[in-house]
Amino acid sequence: MDEINSSLKTNYAVRNFAGDVYSMFFKNSGDTNTFGSLIGNAxxxxxxxxxxxxxxxxxxxxxxxxxxxxxxxxxxxxxxxxxxxxxxxxxxxxxxxxxxxxxxxxxxxxxxxxxxxxxxxxxxxxxxxxxxxxxxxxxxxxxxxxxxxxxxxxxxxxxxxxxxxxxxxxxxxxxxxx
Structure with missing residues (x-):
């Protein structure tokens, strides 16, 4: 994710979409993940x-x-x-x-x-x-x-x-x- 966001070659719409996908499915929020992704809390x-x-x-x-x-x-x-x-x-x-x-x-x-x-x-x-x-x-x-x-x-x-x-x-x- 960091690689996509830091690359000047990546279109901003692709960066935004990748960020949304990451947040919905893979994001963990600290030690408890209380506010993390649905999959992380499923x-x-x-x-x-x-x-x-x-x-x-x-x-x-x-x-x-x-x-x-x-x-x-x-x-x-x-x-x-x-x-x-x-x-x-x-x-x-x-x-x-x-x-x-x-x-x-x-x-x-x-x-x-x-x-x-x-x-x-x-x-x-x-x-x-x-x-x-x-x-x-x-x-x-x-x-x-x-x-x-x-x-x-x-x-x-x-x-x-x-x-x-x-x-x-x-x-x-x-x-x-x-």
Missing amino acids: PPIWHDIAGAFCADGSIKPMHLQEDKDIDPSNGLVFQSYMPDLYVYVDDQMTDNLGRPSNHRVHAGDWKDFSNIPGTESVDGNAYMRCDAKNRGSGGNPWNVKLPVPFIGDGLGNQPSLVFHCDDPIEEFGVNLTQ
Whole structure:
């Protein structure tokens, strides 16, 4: 960015555009990034996949609880509010029960994904602990909190524990569980 701004060969409109892109997507604001970019402050994106492959070639959902935000609520994949959810089994698009399909399973929900936790969005935000039965797609399996000093997680937060959103009691020390 500094190289672009300092070069006399760079057109001023290009410098302005590059500055805007940098501010929107890559800017960090000090140690806390409270006023940094949306991407720097974005909540985690996750998928919780639980399925059993059967001898007859079918697949069956195996989540321990239902997800109030997914239809059907006992699907193969539970997910965060973003992005859109597409499910593929053996390179074929399916619905969330593993049956052939030609469309997405679930549309992303930018409003709830970008909500800040508070009285109007207690369950409808992507921060803190997930619980598919009670919060649906809300929260996350690392219990990452809002990146705000003193009340949330700081920059570079590297959670050491993860849990399944359909079984938020059992914790694991690795990110890939079986």
